[in-house]
Amino acid sequence: MAQDKIRVLVVDDSALMRQFISDILKSDSRLEVVGTARDGKDALVQIRSLKPHVVTMDVEMPNMDGLKALEEIMKSNPLPVVMVSSLTQSGADTTLKALALGCVDFIGKPSGTISLNIKDIGQELIEKVIAASTARLRTRFGGGFSAPARTLPQAPEFRRMAPPISTGRRDIVAIASSTGGPMALSELMPKLPKNFPVPIVITQHMPKEFTGSFAKRLNDSSQIEVVEGFDGLTLKPGRAVIAPGGSHLVIKRRAGAAVCSLSDAPPVLSVKPAANVMFQSVCDEYGGNVLVVILTGMGRDGTDGAIPMKKRGAYVIAESQKTCVVYGMPKAAVDAGIVDEVLPLNEIPDAMVRIVKG
Numbered sequence: 001m002a003q004d005k006i007r008v009l010v011v012d013d014s015a016l017m018r019q020f021i022s023d024i025l026k027s028d029s030r031l032e033v034v035g036t037a038r039d040g041k042d043a044l045v046q047i048r049s050l051k052p053h054v055v056t057m058d059v060e061m062p063n064m065d066g067l068k069a070l071e072e073i074m075k076s077n078p079l080p081v082v083m084v085s086s087l088t089q090s091g092a093d094t095t096l097k098a099l100a101l102g103c104v105d106f107i108g109k110p111s112g113t114i115s116l117n118i119k120d121i122g123q124e125l126i127e128k129v130i131a132a133s134t135a136r137l138r139t140r141f142g143g144g145f146s147a148p149a150r151t152l153p154q155a156p157e158f159r160r161m162a163p164p165i166s167t168g169r170r171d172i173v174a175i176a177s178s179t180g181g182p183m184a185l186s187e188l189m190p191k192l193p194k195n196f197p198v199p200i201v202i203t204q205h206m207p208k209e210f211t212g213s214f215a216k217r218l219n220d221s222s223q224i225e226v227v228e229g230f231d232g233l234t235l236k237p238g239r240a241v242i243a244p245g246g247s248h249l250v251i252k253r254r255a256g257a258a259v260c261s262l263s264d265a266p267p268v269l270s271v272k273p274a275a276n277v278m279f280q281s282v283c284d285e286y287g288g289n290v291l292v293v294i295l296t297g298m299g300r301d302g303t304d305g306a307i308p309m310k311k312r313g314a315y316v317i318a319e320s321q322k323t324c325v326v327y328g329m330p331k332a333a334v335d336a337g338i339v340d341e342v343l344p345l346n347e348i349p350d351a352m353v354r355i356v357k358g
Helices: 015-026 040-050 066-076 089-101 118-132 181-191 208-221 275-286 303-311 329-335 345-356
Strands: 006-011 031-037 054-058 081-086 105-109 172-177 200-204 225-228 239-242 248-254 257-263 290-294 315-319 341-343
Touching: 006 015, 006 040, 006 118, 015 031, 015 054, 015 118, 031 040, 031 118, 040 054, 040 066, 054 066, 054 118, 066 081, 066 089, 081 089, 081 118, 089 105, 089 181, 089 208, 105 118, 172 181, 172 275, 181 200, 181 208, 181 345, 200 248, 200 275, 208 225, 208 239, 248 275, 275 290, 275 303, 290 303, 290 329, 290 345, 303 315, 303 329, 315 329, 315 345, 341 345
Parallel strands: 006 031, 006 054, 054 081, 081 105, 172 200, 172 290, 200 239, 225 239, 290 315, 315 341
Antiparallel strands: 248 257
16 A cells, blocks of 8 residues: 655745745655645644645744744654755754754855746655654654654664664774764763863765854853864864764864865765765774764665774664654664664763763
């Protein structure tokens, strides 16, 4: 029996954009646009009557904007929401607020509020809506999880035969995250102590307009320093570096110090920055003296880069399906047989401290 189509509500104050976005989504046989709404108030009414699986939400709208509508949705009837935002500094700040409120993912309008070329991001929009339909929402109000709009088979829970033992030196932590990652990192990073003994490098899939603001937000809420990476930035204990959107983060050793270098190489697995690229560079410089952490995300970025590190003795943690918004990237690592521990997000900070301190 064929699986039911994913029901989508499109929200945008521009009739032209509603039509463009609807046409993009209708082009995929897995999706059904069940309705459109012209602002946040209209969206709340349509959600009650149409019962969509996923909502695409514009940010700037009259009467009730996208942020207020998202907040109301997450309070009263949690649903996966994909924000459709302008790729501007203002758009970045607003989108980060939306992520904090509980939206699953976001996509940038390529040329502002009215993007006549929005079809350029059509495939990305389709993929994000489909992924959102399987998301488990980490709700801001109440701190629990909602059931996914569509139920997928539950992966068997990872089991160990004995308590995890970390042997060997860990000189760096390398983290990969994607869909649901901004909220996961916002929970994880503030729990790390100021004197965290090794540097941390992070690849979070985000556009270049967003990673600087995201790093600043994490820095403001964390005890350790969190910065966006740039050419020549030195790695040091107590500092976490986030790969800038649009560039791969590469780690190199120069005169005994580890520094950041940015690569303009093509996307890997359709993403840039890619965790695979960062992981490979970390492997080249640190061998197996690495703690790898793979968080929530769509796809399998990170697994291929972690395999050579694991072969050289790296320790690998994957986030549990219980707390993942999208259990894609961690599942790929588990399926590859390279994971030492599968942990819910709230247990990962303590595990990181335990492992790097030996």
